[in-house]
Amino acid sequence: MQLRPCSNCGKLFYSNTGAVRCSACVTTKFEEIKQLTKFFTYKQDATIQEAKEKLNIDEKNIISYLREEKIELPPLSEDGIECKRCGKIIKTGKYCNPCKAELINGFNAGIRKEEKQEVKAKMRFLDYDNSRFKRKIK
Ligand SMILES: [Zn+2]
Numbered sequence: 001m002q003l004r005p006c007s008n009c010g011k012l013f014y015s016n017t018g019a020v021r022c023s024a025c026v027t028t029k030f031e032e033i034k035q036l037t038k039f040f041t042y043k044q045d046a047t048i049q050e051a052k053e054k055l056n057i058d059e060k061n062i063i064s065y066l067r068e069e070k071i072e073l074p075p076l077s078e079d080g081i082e083c084k085r086c087g088k089i090i091k092t093g094k095y096c097n098p099c100k101a102e103l104i105n106g107f108n109a110g111i112r113k114e115e116k117q118e119v120k121a122k123m124r125f126l127d128y129d130n131s132r133f134k135r136k137i138k
């Protein structure tokens, strides 16, 4: 059990599961996401401003739900959020699809590099052993 401030309302609460929001805010968030999903499903050209006014939800919250991919702006909406990498307008998440693919590839390349380095390190170790062995023979 750890006492920490809620990331949303700032109220202190006991977090035993690593939660960053107090239970009241978790419930609110859940309700807001449900309302937004419904609104965006029925109104295919809804904007963030409309959702904010109709549902009385903070614009800041709507954008954070979009970034978290909890909700998605409808296809006909004029609104969008910017890809954090290239600035292209997207309907949900942090990155556009091409950037996402590149980031995943980059990530995999990073892993492959690490693996190679590990193999090299092992080979160096073997070389060292061999040379010691040779010296022993002489
Ligand atoms: Zn809270």
Ligand SMILES: [Zn+2]
Residues within 6 Å of the ligand: 083, 084, 085, 086, 087, 088, 095, 096, 097, 098, 099, 100
């Ligand atoms: Zn992008």
